[in-house]
């Protein structure tokens with residue numbers, strides 16, 4: 001049984017894709033995509049031996065060896081040109097780690113029509129990467145499962161420059177427009193945390209670094225509150 005989070009990631013994979021799932025762990029996502037006929041074939045990439053072994057085990061257990069290649073490799077090095085990969089999924093990691101995988105794998109992106117990314121934290125890093133590398137946000141989703149809130153960002157290559165306002169960069173252009181319950185809750189939580197940090201550093205020595213940090217947090221709180229109040 002796939003988690004809601006991974007099922008929602010799967011829902012953004014175009015039908016008949018050839019998918020590379022990077023950081024696949026137990027390979028639940030590629031197994032689901034292929035066994036449900038949602039993807040033609042898949043590659044499951046893992047950089048750590050243990051998860052790589054469990055991915056292999058899962059693929060054998062589901063008798064999908066002829067359709068899913070499990071590879072021990074870092075990031076997009078799991079992809080070979082002859083695979084004909086059309087979509088990449090990277091889920092369950094921090095935004096900056098996802099970005100470093102994308103940055104290091106730039107020469108392996110030919111033919112990739114869609115990136116489906118699910119950062120656990122700091123989704124902003126992915127939007128910054130998208131703008132810098134001309135990928136456009138075609139869909140975003142925010143979900144709550146087991147009291148955790150997850151964002152999914154779906155990117156496609158763009159032939160025009162991609163830009164975001166500061167609020168869009170932080171909160172997501174699509175998610176901001178929708179203003180869902182999970183979205184509101186996420187940003188209320190974040191903003192409350194920032195206020196706690198500000199309160200806790202109030203009593204420490206006001207070095208330049210601390211003052212700058214406070215300034216940055218105040219700016220972010222204002223940005224978030226503006227957006228949340230706009231929704232009302």
Ligand code: SAM
Pocket residue numbers: 006022023024025026045046047048051073074075076090091092093097101
């Ligand atoms: N994608 C699955 C999911 O969303 O449930 C598993 C997420 S798990 C928390 C993150 C996995 O990414 C770990 O198994 C880790 O070994 C793998 N990983 C981290 N850095 C990686 C890299 N550079 N290349 C491939 N896999 C990586």
